[in-house]
Amino acid sequence: MTDDLRREGLAHWVGRALGMPFSAELSDLTCDAGFRRYFRTDTNPSLIAVDSPPQQTKPAHFVALADYLRRNGIHTPMVVAADTGQGYLLLEDLGDTQLFGVLSSDSVEGLYAEVMSELLCLQQIPRKESLFPKYDSELLLTEMRIMPEWLAGKLLGYQLPAMEARLLEETFQLLLNNAASQPQTLVHRDYHSRNLMIRGGERPGIVDFQDAVWGPVTYDLASLLRDCYIRWPRERVERWALAYAATAEAAGVLEPVEPERFLRWFDWMGLQRHIKVLGLFPRLSLRDGKQGYLGNLPLVIRYVLETAGRYPELKPFSDWFGSQLLPLIEQQAWYSDYRCAGD
Known part of the structure; x- marks a missing residue:
């Protein structure tokens, strides 16, 4: 039809x-x-x-x-x-006001407090297996492999030699181990500023939840605080993340966890998501004709290189991306300097 x-x-x-x-x-x-x-x-x-x-x-x-x-x-x-x-x-009808449209340096503290409170409510919901499949290693790995296929291969025309493909698979395995080591809760899977609706006097509305799964506790938090469409200073993000961890512990969602360990969970989970997005946005452009997404890639690249560059285990991936893919990305018409993306 x-x-x-x-x-x-x-x-x-x-x-x-x-x-x-x-x-x-x-x-x-x-x-x-x-x-x-x-x-x-x-x-x-x-x-x-x-x-x-x-x-x-x-x-x-x-x-x-x-x-x-x-x-x-x-x-x-x-x-x-x-x-x-x-x-x-x-x-x-939840209205037209996305969280994205009302965020500013002045409003963000109060608004994020509201939507993180909603996230905590989500993570306290008991699992119903027929509704929430596991966000398991197979699915997480399938998502990350979108990047070499659609960003490197189909958008940039770069075919990975065997040694580079092995480097990616080894990096992906590190991120899979990180995901598996975390407590598992309900995961919205796209909990960010364009899927949260704000209407005066009401709790935030949540849309685009149809792909919800049961997976790592930091996934939605990383989606929110390392949003692909808006960026906040690292110090502020880490403060919010640790405040959420403390609240989640008090609610029984988390067992007590050292701040360094929680931030590592958070950072590496965000990296998994952003690697997926590096492939997803080109796929949306090339396959589905949604060209606007490519302009958001510089911010995603910034997240990837900043996060991977901070951890010795992930630095080989960061170095590879910077030496092999970034020069090709810089030739794209949609590209802007990733180092100031989101500022």
Whole structure:
């Protein structure tokens, strides 16, 4: 079915779901949501209509996950109506104000306190195995291998010699060991400033949770504090991370852990995520036509080189990236100096 026909079918379905004798009026929302498309209704209050093709997405899983998270106190969009067979959903409208849009040096302390409090609530939710698969080594490794395939190979045209491929696999194994050594909790998997919605007088709304898994305790914290779209000074980030660790210990999410060990967990988990993103953003550009993501790569590169360069075990990877890939990256039209990215 074409996009136009699916939109028409969604409009008819929304009208029926709301008891109207006619199709609902839908306006497009700009969302980078893979195969899903989002629309806003003209009703009062407005709602979000979602076209979620069941062949490419899992609408029934989304509905079950949204319900489970809401029943455990998380402000995900309420599902007003759903036809998971057709892939049509009608959701509560959490508004247009992303955390990203209201962050500043003055506001960040209070806003991060709110969203880290929500993260702690997420991490206290008991596991339901049918909803939260394990974020295991196989999945983490598959994610990191996106980087040599899509950044090095397909974007830059660089094929790794066998020795360099081994260096990457050895680095990836270090990061996998770090992930496995951490306490395991619910992981949103994309907990950052563009997936957290702010509306006055309400708890932060959480969207894009459909890929949630059960994995390392620092993953979402690193996603938030080492956000691919906004950067804060390292000293401030480490202070926030250690304050979160103390709160998580008090809540029973963490056993007592030395600050140095927690920061190593945090740093290395963030590096795993950023290596994945170094491949994911080129894939979104080359495969899916979403060109805007490439402009965010310099900040991700900065995170990768700063973090890897601080640890002797990871410095060979940092040196390789700087000598082999960075000169090719610097020739790209989208590139800007990574050393000041996010400043």
